[in-house]
Amino acid sequence: MEILLPFLTGTLFSVSIYFILHRHLFKLILGLILFGLSTNLFLFVVGGMKRGSIAIIEQGSNLPAEPYADPVPQALLLTAIVIGFGIQAFSIVLIRRVYQTFKSNNMDNLNNNEKI
């Protein structure tokens, strides 16, 4: 998987950017979610992930058994995922509101602010 993951993440990045560049609001949300996902995977890869035991210390021992996974990128990822969720949820609601206000799915139709 270590070999495939860069390519998988790269593909995810490509697709997400393509969606973000799309005019449709719905696709924009998909793009944002995918972008968050690929960024998390990117962090995971760059953080030097290795197949190994999980970063939990056995009962009765004070030190983790080598080799163990690096806990720092994991902690960062946890935070990133949760915050990413906050952004996703907010953007979903925001875009629903935008649609209700402008009655349009097309971002290019949003460049007038008369209704606001």
Next chain:
Amino acid sequence: MLLVLTICLIMAFTAPWLFKMLGRYVVIPFTLLPFSIFSYLCTFLPAVLSGKVVRFSYGWIPSLGIDMHFMLDGLSLFFALLVTFFGGLVMLYASGYLNGHVLLGRFYLYLTLFMAAMLGLVTSDSIFGLFLFWELTSISSYLLIGFNNEEERVRKSAWQALMVTGMGGLALMAAFILLSLISGSYTFSDLLSMETDITEHFLFLPVLLLLLVGCFTKSAQFPFHFWLPNAMAAPTPVSAYLHSATMVKAGVYLLARMAPVMAGSEVWQYTLVLVGGATALLGAFLALQHTDMKAILAYTTISALGQMVTMIGIGTTVALKAMMVFLLAHALYKGTMFLAAGAIDHCTGTRDVNKLRGLARYMPVTALATTLAALSMAGLMPFFGFIGKELLYEAALNSRFFVWLVFGLTFLTGIGYVTVAVTLSYGIFWNMPRRATKLVHPPGFSLYAPAFILGLLGAAFGLIPRQIVTPILERAVQSISGNELVQLKLSLWHGLTKELGLSVLTILMGLLLYRYLKVVQQKSSILNPLYKFGPNNIYHKAFSGFLLAAKAFITAIQNGNLRRYIIYIILFFSSMMFYVIWRDAPHIDFSSRAQLLQQLPFHDVVIFTLVVAALLFLLGTRSRLTSIVVMGLVGYSAALIYIMFGAPDVAATQFLIETLTVVIFVLLLHKLPAFIYLSHQFNKYKYIAISILFGAVMTYTMLVVQDHTVESELKDYFGKTSVLQAHGRNIVNVILVDFRALDTLGEITVLAVAALGIYALLRMQPEKGDKP
């Protein structure tokens, strides 16, 4: 010294308030202020004249090792006296010129501010102190030029002056910083003792050129001269004070100050002589072409500044003497003429020399003052200007290089001065007294007295130079030439020398030129198309071009189109990455990867195929519900990957979040209309290319990072301390809730804010008229 400056500044900022209290009598404190500083400075005269240098030091920024140093040597004291004496006369004059103006208080504010800045400039020993005051004079000059700010022309002129001198100020700052790096000191006193260290340093040439740009912009030397005639949009007291007598001489002052250090360099000598000479001749010629009194005076000021710069460039003792004497003579006669021009403008309503006739009948004192000044300007016998002119000729004839060029320029300029002097005195005051121009009102005391005092001084200094001005000028020349003992013997009669002959010739030629001035003006008008390519037009073109370019740039970059922003960001990011890849060319081991690829476990291939297939399907589908389901699939696959690499906490979070997202999606977006495909065929391929580019760059980055891993000490640290210090066995959780607990609190706050936002958005009901 600091006390004097502080008093000046305090007085400046109380000016509007004093004006409210005292009305037009506000002139009394503001005229007394410069004169009392003048007399305070006079108390240093005995010490300075005996060859001492008076110094003052105050702590300023001790942490940077920068203190306020002030110094009074011959040159500083001379300029300081000039600034305060003129200041007093101009303050008095301003009360007459701006009589009844509602903003007189503000005018005094700016003027006093300027005076403080100028005083600080000429007495600073520290180069950074000088720079500070230098910039302050530029700013106060901007405020004063733009005093009548209702007119667009005035605002533009003020802005132009600020731009040009401000640009020079920046160059000057660069020069000073380099200079302090080279020498390790920042006071003139130290710099002067390090001549060879500085001139032999490899950074000397940039320092010199930057310094010259600074001085040339300030002193309106070609090709930066164009701001000065435009600055005549200022009220006349300002033109007389800033743009003739004091501020424009700041560049000359700094050149003189630096001369002992830099005059050995050939670049310095040639640049100063050529630029100064060109400016002198150009100024005199342009002065003849104009008919507006203030424009004429402005161009002759430019010309005079050019002559002073030339003299500093020649650098012989006699040239420096000529420079100082001419500087004083010029300040006196030009000040008089400006003040008279202002009075005429005020009383008759015009400044066009072709319309003004025989004014001596109505303005006798002004006429007398101007005539005295004009005789001095033309260089006639008993006046101070005569001594200046003689010395200029002598210096030019004894120049170490370019003798005939320098002399020719000086001589031609001299002829121009004679003609201008005749135009401004005889032409306006004495010519055709029968058809004299009518006055709107007669000049008041404050309009003619200052001009008269200055004109009279020009005559007095000429008649008895030895007693009054020689000692201080001697010390000033000594400061410039680097502490050689200088004997200055100013006298009117040197015997029948060739300089005397040349003086006479100059006057005759000047009178001849005046006779045919109309013809010359008509003939020279064929040159007018040439001015289209002059620096003034280049400045305006550059200015509007800059604005247009900025506008085009902004509309291209900041056009409010989200997609375009994203494209720019991605393209910029990718090009930076390409640059780094090209520069470092990191090695990637593909062969061992190919081997690993063959040992790939089956479930890895399944997950990879699943995600890629899901993405491809997502690109093609038009159904919203299917999209949501497929997105869930991708998210869960990511969670599986986390599990495989020993990150169960991350995987669990990913599962939960993915589920929640799907739920929110279904709940909120199912109400949207059918998912019609919005075609953008035209841009489609462009977007595909950009997306693939970005994906490829990210993939490459990850491959590089995988091959060049950096070991982190944090892993060991958290592994060792997790149980012992934080008493937790799941290291990831310990980091989140213990070691970095504050970060987690921040994260929770972000979520809370997002939740509040969502709640507000959901509560809002635009159908019922709520405004978002």
